[in-house]
Amino acid sequence: MEAIRHTQKKYASRAMVAGICVALILILAGYRTLGKGVMLGAVFSVINFVLIGATLPFNAGRSRKQATAVSFGSIIFRYAILAFPLVIAARGKSFDFAATAVGIFMVQIVILSEHAWKMIPLIVHKRS
Template identity: 45%
Template sequence: MKMESIKETQKKYCSRALFTAIVLFFVFYLCKLIPVGKGLLLGTIFSVINFVLIGFGLPMKMGKTRKNVFFLSLGSIFIRFLLLAIPIVAAIKLKQFNLVAVVAGLFSVQLVLLSDHLFNLILSKRQKQL
């Protein structure tokens, strides 16, 4: 996979996830649920960083031995788990972030990816029916 296509994919899904989180933040803000909005936004930001790190690590694994790829993958997972722990710990320690919203935000890029895939699948099935 080329680095350009990885960056295009990251830009597409991360920008959609951030846009959705910002819109939902304002909705929660207007409903006076500020900790929920902040938690969702915090989780989404860390979800985006995690997704970018995944894409950054893919080209590093090309052309390496199986042993090197194993240790690179293990190190990558460890670093990304530590990264994802930061907003969870912050939500537990600080009252200004809602823990459930942070966890939901951590899955935001994956949810955007899944919804895009389902939307394209439904659209292609409808076009075949016509």
């Protein structure tokens, strides 16, 4: 459980910092709705990521049928949470819908970029 919390803290904090930086750059560049959309999506991305880790222990010790039901319920609940910022962005004019959608993937973007960054030395070393 401690490893899950460490991973969550690492990626959630990096995603929030990335979201804040991107939003700040966009707002300072005059794209206020884009910046607000990215930030809104990033916040809900982090919430979703934390909920994934929080629901992992619920399946331990359950039958396959129960674990499947709990997992399915968790997925539906998390999708509903991720739909919330999209609905806000679609209904209002103060958030950009596309930027909000990009922000929803902020945790995934951070994870993939970290792994890509770690691969660069391996690729360079192979070419040498």
